[in-house]
Amino acid sequence: MENTKKIGIFNNKGGVAKTTSVINLAYSFQKKDKNVLVVDCDTQENCFSFFMTSRNASPILPTDYEKISHTTWERYKDLAEKEIENFDYILFDLPPTISDEVRQIIRNFDVIYVPTILGEFEIAGLKRVTDEINKQGVKLGGVFVTMYQAHNDSEIIEEFRKILQERLMKTVIPYSKTVRESQKEGLPIEAYFREKNVPQNKNSWKIVNAYEELANEIIGGCK
Ligand SMILES: Nc1ncnc2c1ncn2[C@@H]1O[C@H](COP(=O)(O)OP(=O)(O)OP(=O)(O)O)[C@@H](O)[C@H]1O
Numbered sequence: 004m005e006n007t008k009k010i011g012i013f014n015n016k017g018g019v020a021k022t023t024s025v026i027n028l029a030y031s032f033q034k035k036d037k038n039v040l041v042v043d044c045d046t047q048e049n050c051f052s053f054f055m056t057s058r059n060a061s062p063i064l065p066t067d068y069e070k071i072s073h074t075t076w077e078r079y080k081d082l083a084e085k086e087i088e089n090f091d092y093i094l095f096d097l098p099p100t101i102s103d104e105v106r107q108i109i110r111n112f113d114v115i116y117v118p119t120i121l122g123e124f125e126i127a128g129l130k131r132v133t134d135e136i137n138k139q140g141v142k143l144g145g146v147f148v149t150m151y152q153a154h155n156d157s158e159i160i161e162e163f164r165k166i167l168q169e170r171l172m173k174t175v176i177p178y179s180k181t182v183r184e185s186q187k188e189g190l191p192i193e194a195y196f197r198e199k200n201v202p203q204n205k206n207s208w209k210i211v212n213a214y215e216e217l218a219n220e221i222i223g224g225c226k
């Protein structure tokens with residue numbers, strides 16, 4: 004499909020929720036009836052293990068979600084175009100590093116989104132990531148804040164918005180301890196909330212709604 008969008012979630016800083024974002028965006032996309040392929044490019048294989056139902060040699064593997072398939076970069080890179088053309092979105096989870104291999108991988112993407120937390124070092128490191136994305140000739144879809152905690156971050160985010168301007172996405176992903184709980188159960192956050200029958204009030208579902216909003220912002224940006 005000419006319309007298959009290849010979306011990278013990338014930041015060379017570790018632990019800024021790249022993998023968490025890929026998992027939960029994949030879930031949001033499939034809810035919108037989109038076919039999604041998740042490609043784990045990180046040798047840590049967090050994402051690959053998360054979606055794994057049965058390990059076998061086929062290049063594209065099923066997950067517990069009908070419209071989400073998954074694979075690793077090693078398997079993906081040998082796929083023929085026709086094997087990926089039925090996917091609406093291909094989501095790539097990347098390792099926390101900038102290497103020649105990573106440069107080569109990201110050059111394949113249509114667009115890259117950069118998650119960050121609002122720590123000093125993460126903010127200071129952002130220019131290096133965005134410069135690298137530009138250097139590889141890939142579109143920067145935007146930067147989004149993850150693990151946002153209003154009591155710590157509300158002033159910093161205002162400063163941050165002044166610096167990044169329109170490159171900072173509208174969606175902010177809040178900190179929520181349920182992220183870890185859901186990952187422990189091997190479920191995307193919304194699937195976990197549904198399984199636990201968490202009442203759908205605005206506060207408890209804030210994190211789910213935020214990932215939904217992020218998916219909408221990305222879909223809008225990909226058009
Ligand atoms: N919104 C959130 N609220 C609370 N904890 C979160 C949130 N998002 C992610 N986490 C936790 O933060 C940790 C890092 O997340 P994750 O593994 O997704 O980051 P990463 O950028 O992929 O890391 P790496 O650079 O090692 O690949 C995990 O323990 C995850 O459960």
Ligand SMILES: [Mg+2]
Pocket residue numbers: 021022023045049096097
């Ligand atoms: Mg990761």
